[in-house]
Amino acid sequence: MSDVDSLIVELRALLDEALEAVEAAADEAALEAVRVGFLGRKDGRISGVLRGLGALDPEDRPRVGQEANRVKEALQARIDEAEAAMDAAREAESAPDLTLPGRSPRIGGAHPVSRAMDEIWSIFRALGFTRARGPEAETEWYNFEALNTPLDHPAADEQDTLYLEGGGLLRSHTSPVQIRTMLAHDPPIRILAPGWVHRRDTYDATHTPSFLQIEGLVIDEGVTFVDFKATLAEFARRYWGAGTRIRLRPSFFPFTEPSAEVDVKRVVEGPDGPVESDWLEIMGAGMVDPAVLEAVNIDPDRYSGFAFGMGPARIAMLKYGVDDLRTFFESDLRFLRQFAGVR
Numbered sequence: 001m002s003d004v005d006s007l008i009v010e011l012r013a014l015l016d017e018a019l020e021a022v023e024a025a026a027d028e029a030a031l032e033a034v035r036v037g038f039l040g041r042k043d044g045r046i047s048g049v050l051r052g053l054g055a056l057d058p059e060d061r062p063r064v065g066q067e068a069n070r071v072k073e074a075l076q077a078r079i080d081e082a083e084a085a086m087d088a089a090r091e092a093e094s095a096p097d098l099t100l101p102g103r104s105p106r107i108g109g110a111h112p113v114s115r116a117m118d119e120i121w122s123i124f125r126a127l128g129f130t131r132a133r134g135p136e137a138e139t140e141w142y143n144f145e146a147l148n149t150p151l152d153h154p155a156a157d158e159q160d161t162l163y164l165e166g167g168g169l170l171r172s173h174t175s176p177v178q179i180r181t182m183l184a185h186d187p188p189i190r191i192l193a194p195g196w197v198h199r200r201d202t203y204d205a206t207h208t209p210s211f212l213q214i215e216g217l218v219i220d221e222g223v224t225f226v227d228f229k230a231t232l233a234e235f236a237r238r239y240w241g242a243g244t245r246i247r248l249r250p251s252f253f254p255f256t257e258p259s260a261e262v263d264v265k266r267v268v269e270g271p272d273g274p275v276e277s278d279w280l281e282i283m284g285a286g287m288v289d290p291a292v293l294e295a296v297n298i299d300p301d302r303y304s305g306f307a308f309g310m311g312p313a314r315i316a317m318l319k320y321g322v323d324d325l326r327t328f329f330e331s332d333l334r335f336l337r338q339f340a341g342v343r
């Protein structure tokens, strides 16, 4: 075999070997190693063969050179192809699979306590109330003292809460919003103030240490106990139905006089038709104590009013027949979906 022929055979053998290596390459790095190993200008094996060109007769060189170019081009083309196939495979992995069945959009539903809050709010809004808010981090003055509750009063103990560095506290009820509203606005006042409150309470079926409250306050000239009772009775009828009755039980709050616990008796569906439920407590309330009006510079001889505070979670319990308050906080979708009207 002439030198020329043996070089050409060598080049073809190299091409076969290189093509096999391309076939075996598992990733781009392996492909690049094949390219450098065979086509690399300095150490590539094809370039190595071409270095033997100098020893050939000048008239034989073009044949070997042409063959070398053909081999290089064939190998480069195969490497390019393999690379493109790898790219396409990677893209296909990350691309959406258009053959999958569609996902139907999930429609969220309001939490039962949020629903109760919304319903309570829309009833009072219809009765002419506006919405008010106050901070959860309060001072002792707003939470207790301005509400006619000296700090050493037993009522302050009952509402022991978390104290903050620098003398603040987490409000134990929404009643401080009464004070903030009366300081900021002259009567007539008719507000509803929802928000979180915090108390040293056990975590059990009817208590949670943090809970939502809704405060109501009405201050105007000539507001009487009749307005107080009639407003709450109207609320109860609109919320639970026309047959609902309310009962006021004498109670005590430092900031109302007289004070009452408000109970409701609902008409519920019994086995043989509608029956009345037991009396159930829904809120604390009362006529605003003149001492509170004095603390915010409202003349108690001219103005009077009433206030109430209720827990919408308890009200939602009654409305939906839930017997454990904690279920509202446990985020179990199987429980929550029952009230949201969604599946």
Ligand code: PHE
Residues within 6 Å of the ligand: 172, 173, 174, 175, 253, 256, 284, 285, 286, 307, 308, 309, 310
């Ligand atoms: N703030 C009282 C409580 O949390 C409820 C209340 C509000 C009572 C307004 C009377 C008037 O227990």
